[in-house]
């Protein structure tokens with residue numbers, strides 16, 4: 001009897017957790033067509049969208065569905081940030097701090113970052129690296145298991161970087177030996193890169209991140225300089241492909257951008273000094289540019305409060321104007337772009353502040369929204385689960401006031417966020 005009662009109770013709990021929901025959207029942005037549907041209905045069954053039609057049609061079809069009244073609001077697909085670092089943070093961060101943060105401390109400190117990102121409407125992220133190898137894998141798995149709250153994560157496990165390169169810590173004395181998990185992806189030469197990528201893949205990552213050129217936020221690394229050779233990048237791409245994975249290439253230097261595209265990378269991260277050849281290759285090969293635009297201003301405006309090494313700020317100031325000119329040219333030429341913010345350079349949860357910058361750099365509001373939805377899903381290889389509001393995909397929704405196709409800044413203040421059919425933020429009561 002007890003067993004039977006327990007089974008019935010569990011059944012009841014399961015049913016109560018996932019009733020059919022019917023969202024009544026005042027306006028629904030169809031990111032695929034660019035059209036706005038008025039008084040639309042979105043039927044959610046469990047964690048997936050099961051139908052999209054006029055609200056009246058769906059209300060007649062499913063009269064017992066639990067209704068979510070969003071008349072007066074605009075509903076969009078959950079956003080995707082293709083470049084975050086949920087295991088890092090902005091204010092007070094210094095590279096040597098990684099030495100006193102254990103992997104478990106790093107993981108625990110990432111929990112609020114994951115929640116802030118989700119509540120900002122970013123229901124999916126491609127997390128572009130962690131110094132302590134595979135903390136991101138553990139974070140992704142804990143989120144998927146429902147242990148903690150956060151966005152769906154695509155993770156890369158560790159930075160593949162040359163010795164002393166942009167993915168290294170480089171802040172300790174030359175006689176200080178770093179633990180292996182802080183240098184997991186360090187490799188020199190194509191064979192060593194192959195071995196590192198094989199080991200990284202074996203640990204359950206979703207993509208591979210290579211540091212092709214120097215970096216801004218690494219001691220002694222020069223962003224305009226080539227670091228990995230073309231052969232090393234190609235070795236990483238081949239090994240990733242053998243595992244069915246794509247490669248994201250951090251590349252500021254024009255030569256590294258060309259090397260990475262020709263070696264088969266799926267995305268160029270940053271792309272700060274991209275030249276005409278790089279722009280043409282992005283378009284010809286349909287490689288996405290994932291470039292962080294908001295964090296330049298954030299860094300300069302908060303330089304005194306960040307507590308970062310002076311070298312980081314000096315490089316940022318020195319290259320600001322040059323990067324802006326190169327990137328505006330790439331945007332104007334129609335290079336394929338995705339939304340990637342380098343979250344952790346600025347505080348997690350402010351991801352949507354980059355929308356206004358995407359527009360300032362030349363996109364229309366609709367194109368900016370596409371960069372964070374349908375394009376980003378394409379880059380991740382996740383178009384079958386996220387990026388649009390369509391039957392069969394996860395019910396990931398962002399709800400805002402006003403018209404984001406006129407003013408993208410309204411995307412900075414979501415009124416409601418739904419992930420997998422579950423309401424994770426609801427500010428409707430305080431938004432009027």
Ligand SMILES: [Zn+2]
Pocket residue numbers: 083084085128342
């Ligand atoms: Zn980054």
